[in-house]
Amino acid sequence: MTAKGTLCPAPFPNFVTQYPDLIARLKATEAFEGSPHGVPNHIIMNEYEAGQGIMPHEDGPKYHPVVATLSLGTHCVFHYYRYSDDASSTTPHGAENSGTGRSIDRTPVLSLLLEPRSLVISFGDMYTAHLHGIEDTFEDHIKSPVDLGGDSDSPANAVHIGNWDLLQDQKLKEMITRGEPLLRSTRWSLTCRDIPKVSTNLQRLRGF
Ligand SMILES: O=C(O)CCC(=O)C(=O)O
Numbered sequence: 001m002t003a004k005g006t007l008c009p010a011p012f013p014n015f016v017t018q019y020p021d022l023i024a025r026l027k028a029t030e031a032f033e034g035s036p037h038g039v040p041n042h043i044i045m046n047e048y049e050a051g052q053g054i055m056p057h058e059d060g061p062k063y064h065p066v067v068a069t070l071s072l073g074t075h076c077v078f079h080y081y082r083y084s085d086d087a088s089s090t091t092p093h094g095a096e097n098s099g100t101g102r103s104i105d106r107t108p109v110l111s112l113l114l115e116p117r118s119l120v121i122s123f124g125d126m127y128t129a130h131l132h133g134i135e136d137t138f139e140d141h142i143k144s145p146v147d148l149g150g151d152s153d154s155p156a157n158a159v160h161i162g163n164w165d166l167l168q169d170q171k172l173k174e175m176i177t178r179g180e181p182l183l184r185s186t187r188w189s190l191t192c193r194d195i196p197k198v199s200t201n202l203q204r205l206r207g208f
């Protein structure tokens with residue numbers, strides 16, 4: 001993508017278009033039905049070592065406001081944040097400057113446990129008016145929604161997740177229920193978006 005937000009198209013690798021055919025599967029979710037190309041035309045792959053995350057940020061207006069994030073490797077906890085200077089804001093627990101002159105309420109509005117091989121699709125208000133990020137940590141403490149009593153209590157820093165009922169990985173669920181931390185290892189994410197502006201004159205753009 002150029003600085004002005006124009007995509008210089010290049011063919012996707014086979015694993016995107018043939019097997020496991022990510023594009024067809026993403027199209028089948030219907031999340032991109034209203035996007036200019038009806039499918040993602042741009043994918044960023046990020047690699048995170050254990051202990052690494054990504055600061056709260058917005059993806060911005062150069063993309064159609066739908067993003068599909070596929071997680072591979074280890075789990076992670078994905079937080080959505082709001083700006084603390086929103087009209088609807090109450091006093092934030094801890095505010096931090098976003099670098100855009102706006103401060104961020106450090107208490108997430110929503111936290112999701114992204115399992116290995118899971119897909120999360122962010123759109124609407126979550127794309128246009130919120131930030132998202134992943135904390136730099138080696139282990140995640142998740143609040144158990146199941147009360148076993150005794151010593152299975154979640155630690156004070158445990159995170160409430162909004163997608164417990166959607167989790168597929170029984171081993172992860174059992175660890176959370178027992179109050180055990182989830183240890184991170186390497187995670188790869190594929191962030192799939194549709195860039196509305198596509199160059200039809202690659203030579204000219206490369207000249208800049
Ligand atoms: O790796 C992720 O899950 C998030 C990546 C992200 O937010 C981005 O590339 O804009």
Ligand SMILES: [Fe+2]
Binds near residue numbers: 057058059132
């Ligand atoms: Fe992002």
